[in-house]
Amino acid sequence: xxxxxxxxxxxxxxxxxxxxxxxxxxxxxxxxxxxxxxxxxxxxxxxxxxxxxxxxxxxxxxxxxxxxxxxxxxxxxxxxxxxxxxxxxxxxxxxxxxxxxxxxxxxxxxxxxxxxxxxxxxxxxxxxxxxxxxxxxxxxxxxxxxxxxxxxxxxxxxxxxxxxxxxxxxxxxxxxxxxxxxxxxxxxxxxxxxxxxxxxxxxxxxxxxxxxxxxxxxxxxxxxxxxxxxxxxxxxxxxxxxxxxxxxxxxxxxxxxxxxxxxxxxxxxxxxxxxxxxxxxxxxxxxxxxxxxxxxxxxxxxxxxxxxxxxxxxxxxxxxxxxxxxxxxxxxxxxxxxxxxxxxxxxxxxxxxxxxxxxxxxxxxxxxxxxxxxxxxxxxxxxxxxxxxxxxxxxxxxx
Numbered sequence: 001x002x003x004x005x006x007x008x009x010x011x012x013x014x015x016x017x018x019x020x021x022x023x024x025x026x027x028x029x030x031x032x033x034x035x036x037x038x039x040x041x042x043x044x045x046x047x048x049x050x051x052x053x054x055x056x057x058x059x060x061x062x063x064x065x066x067x068x069x070x071x072x073x074x075x076x077x078x079x080x081x082x083x084x085x086x087x088x089x090x091x092x093x094x095x096x097x098x099x100x101x102x103x104x105x106x107x108x109x110x111x112x113x114x115x116x117x118x119x120x121x122x123x124x125x126x127x128x129x130x131x132x133x134x135x136x137x138x139x140x141x142x143x144x145x146x147x148x149x150x151x152x153x154x155x156x157x158x159x160x161x162x163x164x165x166x167x168x169x170x171x172x173x174x175x176x177x178x179x180x181x182x183x184x185x186x187x188x189x190x191x192x193x194x195x196x197x198x199x200x201x202x203x204x205x206x207x208x209x210x211x212x213x214x215x216x217x218x219x220x221x222x223x224x225x226x227x228x229x230x231x232x233x234x235x236x237x238x239x240x241x242x243x244x245x246x247x248x249x250x251x252x253x254x255x256x257x258x259x260x261x262x263x264x265x266x267x268x269x270x271x272x273x274x275x276x277x278x279x280x281x282x283x284x285x286x287x288x289x290x291x292x293x294x295x296x297x298x299x300x301x302x303x304x305x306x307x308x309x310x311x312x313x314x315x316x317x318x319x320x321x322x323x324x325x326x327x328x329x330x331x332x333x334x335x336x337x338x339x340x341x342x343x344x345x346x347x348x349x350x351x352x353x354x355x356x357x358x359x360x361x362x363x364x365x366x367x368x369x370x371x372x373x374x375x376x377x378x379x380x381x382x383x384x385x386x387x388x389x390x391x392x393x394x395x396x397x398x399x
Contacts, residue, residue, distance in 0.1 A: 277301020
């Protein structure tokens with residue numbers, strides 16, 4: 001009886017045989033490098049990208065566009081955040097905060113009324129009579145579909161702004177961002193450290209204390225558990241932030257050198273004037289009425305503030321070890337956020353009805369094509385920013 005020939009033990013299966021690659025048709029894929037201490041993306045680029053998304057969200061109340069912006073921010077955070085970093089866990093907290101803001105906005109509209117008239121009554125609450133001096137304010141009464149939809153659109157816009165800021169907190173290393181501050185701002189560096197590291201430390205402490213209580217067999221939900229965890233979380237986060245600030249102060253972080261009085265006064269005038277110009281320009285970009293003068297004021301304020309910070313840097317005697325570089329990838333990331341904001345601003349000027357669905361009468365929102373395509377430009381950092389590196393390989397031999 002003839003037996004089929006057996007496959008040699010040393011020969012791999014057919015689907016695992018290494019075949020030579022044809023040099024005439026090479027297969028190459030362009031991938032972003034893995035993030036390391038030497039090629040990490042500048043933290044300021046992440047904040048500029050997130051602020052661009054937030055500026056775009058402030059120009060529309062279309063829930064489809066707002067949801068698209070939230071999806072863009074979430075995808076980039078999932079693709080480029082460092083999972084083992086404490087600040088990377090703050091994105092979920094900002095998402096929950098945005099949902100809470102949306103719920104509070106809806107409750108206020110239901111119980112306190114809304115100036116939006118409506119004809120579609122959903123239900124009627126008992127109305128509390130108020131004195132004459134409280135005219136225009138009511139408690140309870142009719143609740144219409146128009147006022148609920150208006151509150152939903154308004155709350156969704158604010159929630160999207162918070163989520164975009166949360167994306168910047170989850171992607172940008174606060175310590176590296178602080179290292180990139182101009183020399184003129186070193187005096188306020190200690191306060192900035194406490195402010196920027198408090199929220200990430202608090203989120204990390206919440207997870208640590210919840211895990212500890214769960215291992216001890218205690219409940220992690222309910223009002224009692226929140227009260228028991230709240231005070232240690234606040235105390236621990238503040239202590240860690242203050243300890244970092246004290247260590248920076250002990251290393252001479254805020255030391256300054258003497259400069260002539262004329263240079264000091266010029267620095268103050270340029271810095272304050274530039275910051276006021278930036279605030280006015282940002283307000284013009286965020287409001288629909290100031291689009292014409294928002295960009296010139298923002299550019300002029302940025303130039304004046306940069307000149308003031310350049311002069312103020314003479315007071316700093318501190319050197320930087322391995323300063324972060326602003327390279328081509330940082331320009332692409334920051335430019336993608338600016339492109340999203342510019343696309344929504346241009347779309348609002350050309351067709352404002354597409355960005356602001358009608359409430360009276362009620363209209364179903366539609367997804368405008370070109371603003372949606374402009375919002376998708378915000379996905380660029382997920383492909384050009386350095387990717388988080390893999391965990392270190394195990395030292396145990398592979399069987």
